[in-house]
Amino acid sequence: MGRDLAKVLITEEELQGKIRELAARIDADYAGKDLLLVGVLKGAVMVMADIARALRLPVQMDWMAVSSYGAGTKSSGVVRVLKDLDTDIAGRHVLVVEDIIDSGLTLSWLLQNLKSRDPASVEVCALLRKPEAVKVPIDVRYVGFDIPNEFVIGYGLDYAERYRNLPFIGTLAPHVYGGEGD
């Protein structure tokens, strides 16, 4: 692993501090409400697990797995549902938990999909956002960190399914992925 990592962008301590901050805001905003957290597999696994444990509110947790459709481009905006929610979200307060908003295409599609199911509300909590990469502006209520347009790994984020288990966010050395952008 060592040589594949270019640098640590956000340390484990910084991540956990931000998680506590976001959880406190969510606790305050949803006090007295029945909240359903929806994690987007697989990237959101770490942030979902940590946010959920940092909350004081009792919440329910559900998961969706989605995949960009078509070869080549990472996010075509056409999304396939690999695993749908188990929960009927009609009338529910839903908070979508994501690891990163890159182009915004995945979340844009997902939000439209979820809103069509008549929830009481849908908001987004994204640990990371790349303002320079965004193609579709997303209204995000809770953002952890705005980061530069670099290929990031760790804390749920993968490169070719690896590095998800790093407890921090790092950037990948260009030699690993051929030096091209994300």
Ligand code: PRP
């Ligand atoms: C990554 C990331 C977000 C999405 C963001 O997921 O976890 O879900 O891409 O990209 P976008 O804003 O450009 O749409 P990915 O499709 O790699 O699946 P994964 O979570 O299983 O790694």
Ligand code: MN
């Ligand atoms: Mn993802």
Ligand code: MG
């Ligand atoms: Mg991925």
